Amino acid sequence: MSQDAAHHAPTSTGIDHKKLIMWLFLASDCMFFGTLISTHLLYRKLYPTGFTDAEGHQQFVQKLFNIELTSFSTFILLMSSFLMALAVSAMHKGQLKSFRRNVVGVIFFGLIFLGCQVYEFTHFYHQGLTIQNSVLGSTFYVLTGTHGTHVAIGILWLVMLYFYSFTGKLGGHVGALDVEVAGLYWHFVDIVWIIIFTAVYLVEYLGPSGIWGNGLPVLAK
Amino acid sequence: MFSRLLSRLGLFAAPLFALVAAGCSKADLTVRQSTLDPKGPVAQMQYDVFMDTVWLVVVLFVLVGGLLVYAVVRFRSRPGETAAPIVEEGHGNPLVEIGLITASIGALVFIAVPTLSAIWYTDDVPAESVPKSKLSAWYGQPLDKAVAEQVLEIDVIGKQWWFRFEYPQLGLTNDAKHSVPNEMVIPKGVAVRINLRSEDVIHSFWIPKIAGKVDLMPGRKNRMWIQADQVGHYYGQCAEFCGDSHAYMLFRVEVLEPADFAKWVAAQKADAAPVAAGSKAEQGKNLFAAKSCVMCHNVGGHFGAGAFGPDLTHLASRKSLAGAWLDNRDPKAQRALEQTSPLGTEASVPVDRATFKANLIKWIGSSGIAAGADGQPTKDVKPGNRMHYYKMFNVAGLRETHQKLTADELDALAEYLLTLK
């Protein structure tokens, strides 16, 4: 977010500092999510049977997930990326109004996604999956919660850019760059969600008992 | 300039070398927990690999270190020399570089080969050791047919801060009220498989003269195998940091002739003898029940409720106390024996009753539930031990209501425990 770099002469590589540092941050964030996703998958492989529901029965994770809802929120997040791309392009063309329209769309879609996640968390909680009662609960909530935090920070950032655009200070090359960097972040968070959606949700639907389990009850840990 | 520096460094180095020279003669390679004095095939294999690396390193040290010293001396600038630096980009010499890289790889192959073979050798009882090591080959007592074809297995359970040993094939388990705390006993000359478990944090099982360490991981089953080829008393220690009293988590290994081992197993299954009526020991036995010791400790034939703490049925036969931190033998006699005996540290003197009793009073008196002879709690023998942190078990308040032991009661308790041969 720093604009210190704006004055410098052309950089050695021709890539702007801000863009470069965002790429570096994203590289680091890849490792961050990679570690979280690995934790989840390792434990899924180790304890394939799912979770204990509110009545104390062992259940498949399939029973817990509401794949329609999650698919919908995934789609929404993807569409927000599309709007983000439009916002960046508008900014490059100097179309401030179009930028604002699109950015409001991104924020709105982002909020829908977060809303779905909040609903999902409460729903799962009432079904009996808590952060304390199983390893699955711990890995699932921390992984998806961390992603949700990323989305929330992205929304905050975009809200700030939106209001900043009214001060007249967001413009030109620097303004376009600021929006583009925010866009990079937003797209990354989306891509990570696609991976989470695949690795955490979709694989549970490969075959009748998911990729991990082959019948219930295997292990009542 | 350089000579001045050299003499200055020499000034420092001379006493250092003198110390090392003096020290080497003292550096006894057969001390109690020496890894350089292997007494079984596993430790021997690990020692051999280690020595391979030592030889490689010595050669490299002489070569590289020699070159370094030579270069520093040979290419030092002489007084009065003022030539400008050599200006050329340091491209190196590809032939030298590639040669050195190839040589390094070759040197590493020299240690890689024994390393790989030793990794598989130390992983599990090797096939060639099984025929002579299976129980039917050396264990005299009648055994279940399936069990007789197996090698002896010992379950090692780590807890803060002591080890529990169980021999499931021979019926010595905690569930059967016959577990063995802190002093493992194994037969000589046969392979033994060790199953490692932990009930709380990570510990590590290490008997340097018999085998390198393997960790006890909670939630996971680890395994190793050992074999001791010489009868004697061996020293081991937990090697993974496990909390306050990690340093006090020691254990012993007694290696017996197979026939003696069978006798030992039979003795372990026996219950404690009844105490004489009206004796001080009987008073101690009553205290044992009244002061809640019985909640955690099993004494076969007397009290059977305890399963959490060490089994005390044969306490008085053990050479150590408190996670092997306190030695029940006469320390002077033991040191004298170690210095004269040809067996070195593997030889052991028997338990000394006076030492044992003093240890018991010190140990129980320090555990937060009793006062020492002077009426004050003695210094913790093992800070953080569970006898101290009774509130872990939701029996809060015991300290205030029942747990004060007078010096006399402590004495009676010790007398009782000393009857548990």
Added chain:
Amino acid sequence: MSHDAHHAPVASKLELAPERSDLGLYRPDRTRGLLDWLTTVDHKKIGVLYGAFAMLYFLIGGLEALAIRTQLARPDQTFVTARMYNQLFTMHGTTMIFLGVMPLSAAFFNFLVPLQIGARDVAFPRLNAFSLWAFVFGAFVLNASWLFEFGHLAGWFDGFAWHQALTYTDFAPANGWFSYAPLSGTFGQANAALQAPRFTGVGTDFWIIGIQILGVASLAASFNFICTIINMRAKGMTMMRLPVFTWMTLVTSFLIILAFPAITVALIELMFDRQFGANFFNPSAGGQPVLWQHLFWIFGHPEVYILVLPAMGIVSEILPTFSGKALFGYPIIVFSGAVIGFLGFAVWSHHMFTTGLGPVPTAAFALLTMAIAVPTGVKIFNWLGTIWGGRIRFTPPMVLALGFIWMFMCGGFSGVMHSAAPADSQQQDSYFVIAHFHYVLLGGVLLGLMAGLYFWFPKIFGRMPNATVAYVASGLVILGFNLAFGPMHYLGLAGQPRRTHTYHAGNGWEDWNFVATVGAFILGIGVFMAFANLVYTAFKGPKCSSDPWDGRTLEWSLPSPVPEYNFAQSPVVSARDAFTEHKHGTKRIAYEADGGEAGVHMPSQSWMPMLAAGGFLFIGFGMPMMAMGIPHAGWIVVSGVAVLFAGIWFWALEGPGGYMLKTPAVSPTPAGTPAASTSAH
């Protein structure tokens, strides 16, 4: 556009007119003294601050080490309690790694990298200040645990209900720097308050949040340095002309950004276990403690190279300078540094040979570990090649650098011994390991960093440290070090396990432990002398020329101390070792026609990085206080997050500012060029 740099150029920032930022607040550009240091965005001042804090923590960590050695001097000692000993070695390790070596390396990164690549600052000066203050506050949080511990021991908290409710009362961390779960984590079911039973007290919570904050500081700094090195090189400064120290900074920074996320996630998971009853490492609920070890060492092993590579870079600068000869095989040194960094991610499990990995992974990690010896050996060969055929001038930095090679070589050799997994099963967690990594990290890294301090101190302060004191100190360090850690090889092989607060007489360990303690005190005196010499020099030392060593890289072409704009005119480089070529060779450094009366752009100073980092102070104290059960402590955390976000928000909104600073008139002759060669052009 939010530039405020349109003001007329000034000769000094003190001549600036008062100026408001976009937020309407006055920019602290015209400050001097303490306020200047607190708001500075100058990479050189930030570097000096990093160095000063690092030396302070070196001394604290050193005192902890001396307490450890005092306890172990004789068998059955009771100088400290078992728990205090555990806290001492935990904090000693953590302090030396995260608060000593890493910040001292960061001090060099900060001070040197822009100078070596011909830049006027780092890519993000305010982010740089943020990294510094996050480090300072994280370090403070970590060490504040000692204050709580002493308060607890003194009985200050006895009257409080929350204190009486605590089962475990260790306030300073006693979990080891590796913090293995479940000792650091939980065991059993969480209660209604989401607290699961555990083995250690709030010390561990201090440790978790402290390391987390330090991680943020390291990550932010590394993003900045990679960006700076890749993007801000002077004209002609191609990647293969970069000074080796800058190269190693680049590799180290990449290691940090790729390795720290693993520990960040591990710490988050551990924190969730402890604070919210999650089950990541709780064995009774199916958590796998071995996962903590994997995550920790996926970070921890690259961390070793994060500590070592900067020292290697320093030595690779010093050896050519005092051998009067270019670095032998520059491309191979650079390449081997990168290979070490890369392979560093593939050997983590060699810290876990005794955890029961199974033969196949053990074999794979043993072979990979052996493989990493090759690029390390290559470096040693190339350093040898560098002094070979040169003319070696003996100076304090050179003696320390040669000491580095020697000690690092010894440490590398014992490292090769560890790579043989079966042998390692005897050495793991014994004093042999302590000897090994102290030869690498103390004999290697500390000597390397001390060499760097003595080498660049004249550049930083324009004053020359006393050479005699430096030699005596170096001698004491090398002697004391070998006396302290040499015998530990024997102790480990004789079966003494590490992290044990005492031992019985009769195991044959008594004499060498005593020798080690004597050595440790000699080492302590040596380090203290070396540091005292430097601190004295910084204020009172004799002034020296700007190029006292006949340096080879761009920083030596600048006046000492370096002016705030670094280069009056931006250099244009046409050779590796540009300044040597300029002085003694044929390829001159050219200069662009910038600066002068038109001035160069200087970034504005700011309070915001410190404000944002100040949020960590609240979070850092709030989390452990929550764990202590202090009522409403959660609000401290919440307010910390608020401060952090507010700081970043204001930072973004205040605008970058900046002003133009006049530099001396265009001159083709860099300062410090020896008279003999100036006449040549």
